Amino acid sequence: MSLTLADAIERHILAQLAAAGEIAIQRVELARQYGCAPSQINYVLATRFTPERGFLTESRRGGGGYIRVRRAAQPELGRIAAALRAAPDGIAQAPAHALIARCREAGLLRDREAAMLQALTRREAIGLPLPLRDMVRARCLAAALLALSDER
Amino acid sequence: MSLTLADAIERHILAQLAAAGEIAIQRVELARQYGCAPSQINYVLATRFTPERGFLTESRRGGGGYIRVRRAAQPELGRIAAALRAAPDGIAQAPAHALIARCREAGLLRDREAAMLQALTRREAIGLPLPLRDMVRARCLAAALLALSDER
DNA sequence: ATAATAAGGTCAGGGAAAGTCAGAAAGCCT
DNA sequence: AGGCTTTCTGACTTTCCCTGACCTTATTAT
Numbered sequence: 131m132s133l134t135l136a137d138a139i140e141r142h143i144l145a146q147l148a149a150a151g152e153i154a155i156q157r158v159e160l161a162r163q164y165g166c167a168p169s170q171i172n173y174v175l176a177t178r179f180t181p182e183r184g185f186l187t188e189s190r191r192g193g194g195g196y197i198r199v200r201r202a203a204q205p206e207l208g209r210i211a212a213a214l215r216a217a218p219d220g221i222a223q224a225p226a227h228a229l230i231a232r233c234r235e236a237g238l239l240r241d242r243e244a245a246m247l248q249a250l251t252r253r254e255a256i257g258l259p260l261p262l263r264d265m266v267r268a269r270c271l272a273a274a275l276l277a278l279s280d281e282r
Numbered sequence: 283m284s285l286t287l288a289d290a291i292e293r294h295i296l297a298q299l300a301a302a303g304e305i306a307i308q309r310v311e312l313a314r315q316y317g318c319a320p321s322q323i324n325y326v327l328a329t330r331f332t333p334e335r336g337f338l339t340e341s342r343r344g345g346g347g348y349i350r351v352r353r354a355a356q357p358e359l360g361r362i363a364a365a366l367r368a369a370p371d372g373i374a375q376a377p378a379h380a381l382i383a384r385c386r387e388a389g390l391l392r393d394r395e396a397a398m399l400q401a402l403t404r405r406e407a408i409g410l411p412l413p414l415r416d417m418v419r420a421r422c423l424a425a426a427l428l429a430l431s432d433e434r
Numbered sequence: 435a436t437a438a439t440a441a442g443g444t445c446a447g448g449g450a451a452a453g454t455c456a457g458a459a460a461g462c463c464t
Numbered sequence: 465a466g467g468c469t470t471t472c473t474g475a476c477t478t479t480c481c482c483t484g485a486c487c488t489t490a491t492t493a494t
Binding site: 136167168191 | 470471472473474478479480481482
């Protein structure tokens with residue numbers, strides 16, 4: 131039952147999130163409340179509020195800066211993106227296209243979105259020699275799906 | 283929702299612009315309304331109302347001076363794709379993002395599509411050293427936009 | 435013409451956030 | 465105790481906001 135600082139901050143954020151659906155926190159202010167270093171907030175966000183777990187964060191620096199946290203609209207896409215990023219060899223064209231097709235059939239992607247992704251994951255579009263090409267394809271696809279997991 | 287001064291002024295101008303299509307502001311007067319330095323107006327214009335985002339500004343100094351702001355003409359997807367493929371050095375991240383944002387504002391891209399493209403044209407997503415990265419970005423973006431011009 | 439006045443432009447710099455990352459500290463296993 | 469993992473911090477970096485001092489240009493008064 132040892133409740134670490136990170137756990138406490140996690141609960142704090144989860145509670146706020148349950149109440150509001152989307153929250154904006156001031157990193158330095160939250161750190162002050164818990165009497166810790168600001169970077170601790172980053173640690174909590176990085177370890178607990180990841181896309182794999184269905185969360186999204188965005189931030190702005192400078193005066194009036196903030197960190198916004200919300201639940202992903204489609205956590206499925208976040209998990210697929212995470213798997214793609216974890217693939218050590220990237221992904222070849224055929225499996226990528228199959229994946230995109232499955233997502234479309236599952237209703238995670240619309241026709242236009244699927245068409246765009248099919249087009250830009252073709253080898254001619256990437257235009258690199260092979261060990262690299264599959265890596266770039268995986269990274270770009272992952273980034274795209276992750277971004278979509280947020281939207282509407 | 284921490285709204286900075288720059289954000290507030292941006293909204294002010296956007297609102298005026300939506301109402302009129304083209305506006306002329308007095309820098310010193312607008313600064314007075316918001317209780318800030320006149321150069322703050324320049325900051326807002328320089329960071330938010332750039333040509334890359336589809337705005338045009340012109341100004342006159344001296345007595346009866348003004349700053350005029352209006353929207354630039356809309357781009358077309360097919361043309362953009364062609365231009366991208368013709369660019370010998372590819373395209374850097376900032377102009378690419380500005381281009382995508384502009385297409386969204388012009389109604390050529392939906393929110394989800396724009397979010398996707400923004401994400402996958404980020405340098406971390408592509409993850410290549412620099413001469414190459416801009417090339418790949420341009421090719422992928424061109425392929426995606428071209429695919430869309432077929433859809434509908 | 436010249437001087438005064440009334441605009442807007444530019445730029446360096448300070449301050450206010452948030453991000454990054456190496457490494458210390460604390461837990462948790464055998 | 466020793467080793468692995470997780471937590472946590474501090475120093476440094478990057479990004480963004482905002483101002484003040486100084487410069488350029490246009491109009492108006494003398």
